[in-house]
Amino acid sequence: SKSFPKFSFVISIKGGNVMEFRIEEKPAFYLAGVSRRVPMQFEGINNEIVKLAQSITEEQREEMHALQNMEPCEIVNASYDADENFLKEEGELTHLIGVLTTESQVSDQLDLVPVEACTWAVFPNEGPFPSTLQETMAKVYSEWLPSSDYEVINAPTFSFTKMDESKKDYAYSEIWIPVRRK
Structure with missing residues (x-):
């Protein structure tokens, strides 16, 4: 399989906050997991x-x-097929909890979602969970995207979180957004 070089960038956002990100190319893969339509919610815990x-x-x-046979080798939370007004926190989207795989055969216990080969903007973040993850996601849409050379494409976004065993409610997360150059 071809390996792609990874690029890392730091971009400074208005207000002096620096947002770390990297751009990665990924070949096509599948998300395999369990999914359901859930209401849109940007803050706090989504009970659904x-x-x-x-x-x-x-x-x-x-x-x-x-x-599971692809990086990132984590359980991911993916979302896709959002209703049009999702930035206004209206409507629903499909949420999938699962893994990245190149396998196209799964049992009827799991849902399989194909993801085309594309470019990903990856945003690592660390801090209190889930607020740091949610704030980073909000900044990606409100600040990073408008000022970057990229736009979001119609493919699932996903994130994973590793809780810090030694600190309560503290985590390292990565948000993966499918993009293309404007």
Whole structure:
């Protein structure tokens, strides 16, 4: 498989905050996991997503683990097919909890979503969870995208979070946004 060089950039955002990001190319892959339509919500805990996470069976977990064969090798939260007014926090989107895989065969226990080869803008962030992740996501849309050379394309966005065992409610997360040059 071809390997692509990774580029890292730091861009300064108005107000002097620096937003770290990198641009990565990824070949086509699948998201394999469990999904459902959930209401749009930008802050706090989305109870429908919590319910979705709690619904995952041991069997589904094991299958996802077996399918997982691509970086980032984490359980991801992906969203796609948002209603048009999602930036106004109206309507719904499809939320999937799952893994990245190149495998196109899954059991009927899991949903499989194809993702085309594309460019990704990746935003690492670290701090209190979930507020840091949510603030970073908001800044990507309100500040980074308008001032960057990129625009979002119609493909799933996803993120993963690694909780810090030693600090309560503290985490490292990455947000992956599918983009193309303007």
